[in-house]
Amino acid sequence: MMSMKKDGPSAETEESRMETRVIVVTSGKGGVGKTTVTANLSARLAMEGFKVVAMDADIGLRNLDVVMGLENRIVYNMVDVIEGTCKLPQALVRDKRVENLFLLPAAQTRTKDAVTSDEMKGLCDSLRGEYDFVLVDSPAGIESGFRNASAGADEALVVATPEVSSVRDADRIIGLLESFGKRSINLIVNRVRPDMVRKGKMLGVSDVREILAVDMIGIIPEDETVVVSTNRGEPLALSNTSPASRAFEKIAGRILGRDIPLQDLDDLEEKGLFANFIKLFGRREGRG
Amino acid sequence: MGFLDRFFRKETPRQSARERLQLVLIHDRADISPDTMERIRKDLIKVINNYMVINEEGIEMDLERDGRSVALVASIPVIEVKRKHPRKRDK
Numbered sequence: 001m002m003s004m005k006k007d008g009p010s011a012e013t014e015e016s017r018m019e020t021r022v023i024v025v026t027s028g029k030g031g032v033g034k035t036t037v038t039a040n041l042s043a044r045l046a047m048e049g050f051k052v053v054a055m056d057a058d059i060g061l062r063n064l065d066v067v068m069g070l071e072n073r074i075v076y077n078m079v080d081v082i083e084g085t086c087k088l089p090q091a092l093v094r095d096k097r098v099e100n101l102f103l104l105p106a107a108q109t110r111t112k113d114a115v116t117s118d119e120m121k122g123l124c125d126s127l128r129g130e131y132d133f134v135l136v137d138s139p140a141g142i143e144s145g146f147r148n149a150s151a152g153a154d155e156a157l158v159v160a161t162p163e164v165s166s167v168r169d170a171d172r173i174i175g176l177l178e179s180f181g182k183r184s185i186n187l188i189v190n191r192v193r194p195d196m197v198r199k200g201k202m203l204g205v206s207d208v209r210e211i212l213a214v215d216m217i218g219i220i221p222e223d224e225t226v227v228v229s230t231n232r233g234e235p236l237a238l239s240n241t242s243p244a245s246r247a248f249e250k251i252a253g254r255i256l257g258r259d260i261p262l263q264d265l266d267d268l269e270e271k272g273l274f275a276n277f278i279k280l281f282g283r284r285e286g287r288g
Numbered sequence: 289m290g291f292l293d294r295f296f297r298k299e300t301p302r303q304s305a306r307e308r309l310q311l312v313l314i315h316d317r318a319d320i321s322p323d324t325m326e327r328i329r330k331d332l333i334k335v336i337n338n339y340m341v342i343n344e345e346g347i348e349m350d351l352e353r354d355g356r357s358v359a360l361v362a363s364i365p366v367i368e369v370k371r372k373h374p375r376k377r378d379k
Contacts, residue, residue: 164305164312171313200300207306211313 020128023135023255024057024153026177028050028169030140032161033190036226039067039200040139040245041157043237045251046101050132053092054126055104057149058139059114062106069233070095070103082119088126097238102131112144124152142176155184156208157217161191167211169274174214186217188251193222218251219262220244317358318351325349332362341368 025038035058042054056064059079065071076091083105095101104123107114127134138149150156156177160170172189177185189205198204209216221242229236236245237252253260299307329349336342346365351358 164309167309168312168316172316175317197302198301202302203305203309204302211306211309240328 018106020131021133021155021255022128022153023133023155023157024122024150024179024182025072025135025159026138026146026173027140027159027166028142028146028173029160032159032166033097033220033226034140034159035063035067035137036230037157037159037188037190037248038064038135039235040248041252041255042133042135043068043095043098043101044236044248045133045135045255046095046098047257048252050102050256051100051130052133052135053102053104053127053131055134055136056106057136058145059106060108060111060236061139062108064137065093065103065105066191066233067230068095068103068235070105071233076104076270077105077107078123079110079114082115088123097234100124112139112148115148117144117148118146121152142172146173146176147180150180150182155186156182156186157186158214159188159190160212161210162189162193162197162205162208164203167203167208170190171212174212184213187212187214188218188220189216190220191222192219216262217254218247220247220251257259303375313357314351320351332364336364339370340366341367341370 018267025034025041027034038054042052046052054064054068055078056062057078058064062077070093073093075093076086078091080086081088081091092102092104095103101247124134124136134152136149136153139145157179158170158173160166174185174187187209189208192205193202197204205216205219221243224246225236225240225242229240236242236249250260329347332349333342333344333347343365346363348363350361352361
């Protein structure tokens with residue numbers, strides 16, 4: 001057991017948790033940002049000094065490697081570990097840009113049937129004690145891939161965009177996660193466009209939260225720097241201070257148990273200018 | 289519906305999305321066909337008939353949504369409580 005913390009301003013105030021937290025990142029619907037969220041939260045948590053494994057559970061359609069920019073350094077993958085072709089540490093790709101960040105890649109030339117739920121659970125369990133966080137990037141859908149990805153996790157982050165189809169799928173996923181007995185299920189609303197919400201053209205964060213009736217842990221605004229960072233294979237969290245990057249920083253903080261109020265996007269939706277003003281203030285304070 | 293409605297007289301796309309989602313989720317979450325509901329009703333009547341005389345016509349059964357959970361709410365008018373409860377036969 002270890003808590004690899006750097007000497008940071010907030011290092012001592014953090015909870016003295018020693019247990020490994022295995023968190024599945026899931027959504028039901030594809031293309032809503034699971035992989036981006038997994039990559040950035042993993043990077044962010046590693047920057048906080050924690051030892052993190054980002055695990056790609058999308059066997060046959062792996063993508064976490066390219067989003068993290070580690071695709072050229074893969075030797076072994078998760079299925080090799082499960083089948084005993086290599087040892088677990090051999091399959092972990094160490095990120096050279098941040099200390100303590102590792103990728104466990106999925107197999108690309110296999111199918112989801114290559115692993116069972118029990119094997120995935122075993123894999124997660126073998127990372128326990130050694131790392132502070134394991135973030136599992138789940139495949140889309142509600143079939144075996146999703147079930148396997150969830151099998152070893154204690155907690156879940158559900159990613160949804162403010163669209164009818166995404167929210168509907170998220171609701172189904174939340175129901176399933178509840179039936180699996182996950183002790184903590186938190187919602188991330190991604191690709192929010194406050195301008196459209198304000199004009200009544202799009203679902204707001206408050207709508208999504210009310211409809212899904214689950215705890216919310218973060219709001220990520222639509223931000224073109226996400227596309228740029230994915231193209232470059234550099235997680236935003238590592239370098240950037242764009243709105244999405246700040247959102248990831250806050251979500252990581254909340255995962256660590258820090259009391260960070262949810263972004264003001266809700267206020268922005270309802271109150272417009274006034275909230276903008278408050279937002280400006282809040283940010284200054286936060287940085288100072 | 290929330291207070292938003294008071295601000296918008298005409299239904300915005302945002303409101304349409306909300307309302308359509310809320311409707312579709314009631315069905316998704318319940319996932320019970322009318323046929324199943326009818327079978328539940330008949331079974332309920334059968335069980336309760338062992339203990340009470342009930343007004344079968346007056347039974348009201350519905351699925352209600354509360355937050356993330358769906359409840360099966362039944363109102364069954366009782367005409368008379370039977371005195372002797374049936375014994376378990378297998379003992």
